[in-house]
Amino acid sequence: MKKVLIITYYWPPAGGPGVQRWLKFVKYLHDFDVDPVLYVPENPHYPIQDSSFLNEVPEGLKIYRYPIKEPYGLPGLLFPKKTNRISSGIIQTKNQTILEKSMLWIRGNFFIPDARKSWVRPSVNFLSDILDKENINTIITTGPPHSVHLIGNRLKQRHDLTWLADFRDPWTSIGYHQKLRLTKASQRKHEELERMVLQNADKIIVTSPTTKKEFEQLTDKPIAVITNGYDSDYEGGANVDSQFTISHIGSLLTGRNPKNLWKAISDIARENEVFRTDLRLEFIGVVAQDVLDTMYRFELGPYVKIKGYVSHAEALRRQQRAQLLLLLEIDSRETQGIIPGKLFEYMAARRPILAVGPKKWDAGAIIEETDTGKVFDYASGDELKEVILSWFKAFKEGTLHVVSKDIEKYSRRALTKQLVNHL
Known part of the structure; x- marks a missing residue:
C-alpha cells in the first residue's frame, strides 16, 4: 500500500x-x-x-x-x-x-x-x-x-x-x-x-x-x-418545505448581490398574492450587510429568515428541504473559475438550483451539463422572472423536482x- x-x-x-x-x-x-x-x-x-x-x-x-x-x-x-x-x-x-x-x-x-x-x-x-x-x-x-x-x-x-x-x-x-x-x-x-x-x-x-x-x-x-x-449517502430523502423556500447555504459575502434577482422576486411578490403568501428566503450562514440592504430596498425584508452557521449535517438537511437552492457568485472575470463546494451537495439534494453569476462561469457550465437547475448572469431580466414563476407553478401543483444526469462522477x-x- x-x-x-x-x-x-x-x-x-x-x-x-x-x-x-x-x-x-x-x-x-x-x-x-x-x-x-x-x-x-x-x-x-x-x-x-x-x-x-x-x-x-x-x-x-x-x-x-x-x-x-x-x-x-x-x-x-x-x-x-x-x-x-x-x-x-x-x-x-x-x-x-x-x-x-x-x-x-x-x-x-x-x-x-x-x-x-x-x-x-x-x-x-x-x-x-x-x-x-x-x-x-x-x-x-x-x-x-x-x-x-x-x-x-x-x-x-x-x-x-x-x-x-x-x-x-x-x-x-x-x-x-x-x-x-x-x-x-x-x-x-x-x-x-x-x-x-x-x-x-x-x-x-x-x-x-x-x-x-x-x-x-x-x-x-x-x-x-x-x-x-x-458523498453518495447525501442524495435526497428529506421532506420538502410546505412553503416556497428559496435557500442559500453558506456565507453570502460582499459582492454576491444580484439586484436583478432581488428585483424579480420582489416584482412577483408585489404582483402575485399567492406567491407573496408562500415565499420564504432562507439564509444559512453569514450574510453581508450590502446584500441585506439591497434586499430590504426591494421590500423583501418580511420574507428573509437568517439562520446563521449550522453544522454540516444540518446544512445538508436544509438543502434537501428547500424548494429552490440559491447559488450566487460575484459578477467579475476573477470569479469565472470559482466553483463553490456546496454546488455538488446541492446537486445531490435533487432540488432545483437557481444560479446567478458571471458569464462563462465554470459552476454554471456544470449545472447546465447535469440538468440540475437554471443559470443566469447579472443582466438577466424577464427570463429570470419567468423561470421563478414556472417553478412556483410546479410547486403549487406538487411537481417541482429535478431529473439530473451524470452527477455520479462528482461523488x-x-x-x-x-x-x-x-x-
Whole structure:
C-alpha cells in the first residue's frame, strides 16, 4: 500500500468548505490502496468550527501535529469580529474603518503569502524526520493558505520525493487578493512565490477549468482538474418545505448581490398574492450587510429568515428541504473559475438550483451539463422572472423536482479515484 503525506491547515474541528475536500479524500483513499498520513497544526485559529466533522475522521488515521504561531491572538482579543472576518476572507470594501484598513495593509504586506507563514520553517524541520520514519516519498500540499505550499517546496528541495500541489482556490487571481491593499513590491512577491510553487511541484491539482487555463500560462507541469463533490449517502430523502423556500447555504459575502434577482422576486411578490403568501428566503450562514440592504430596498425584508452557521449535517438537511437552492457568485472575470463546494451537495439534494453569476462561469457550465437547475448572469431580466414563476407553478401543483444526469462522477469516491490516478 502506497503511503502519502498530506499537509493541510484545515482539519476537524474546522468548519466550512475548506476542511471537507481532504477529509473526504482521506475517507476513500484506502479503497484504492493508498495509506494517508496527515500533518496539521496543533493549535490553529479556525474562524468557523464544526465538531461534527470529527466523527468523519477515519479510525486509525495517523496524524502528526506541530504548533503554529498565528498573528490573530491580540487583535482577536481586542476586535474579535473584525479579526474573524479578515482571517476567513470576508473583506468589506465599503465604509472600512481606519482599523480595518490598517489590519488589511499589515495582513497583505507583512504576511506573505498569508498569516500562517511562520509555520513553514518549523514544519519543514519536523517533517524531514517524519518522511524518513514513515518511509514516505509522495507528499500533497493543499491551499489556501498557500504558505502550506512553501512547506512542500522546501521538502522537495531536501528530499527525493514527488510533490503534488492542490489549489482549492486560485492564488493571485482570486477576488479578495485585490482587496489586501498590497504594495507593488508585495504583489510581485506573491507572483514570484506562485510561479515558484507551480514550477517546482511535480504535479498540480485545481478545482476548475478556468484555474487550469490560468496556471498553464505559468507552468508546463501536468495539471489535473479534480472538483469538489458530494458523498453518495447525501442524495435526497428529506421532506420538502410546505412553503416556497428559496435557500442559500453558506456565507453570502460582499459582492454576491444580484439586484436583478432581488428585483424579480420582489416584482412577483408585489404582483402575485399567492406567491407573496408562500415565499420564504432562507439564509444559512453569514450574510453581508450590502446584500441585506439591497434586499430590504426591494421590500423583501418580511420574507428573509437568517439562520446563521449550522453544522454540516444540518446544512445538508436544509438543502434537501428547500424548494429552490440559491447559488450566487460575484459578477467579475476573477470569479469565472470559482466553483463553490456546496454546488455538488446541492446537486445531490435533487432540488432545483437557481444560479446567478458571471458569464462563462465554470459552476454554471456544470449545472447546465447535469440538468440540475437554471443559470443566469447579472443582466438577466424577464427570463429570470419567468423561470421563478414556472417553478412556483410546479410547486403549487406538487411537481417541482429535478431529473439530473451524470452527477455520479462528482461523488467523493469517484473523485478520489481520479486523485489516485493522478498520483
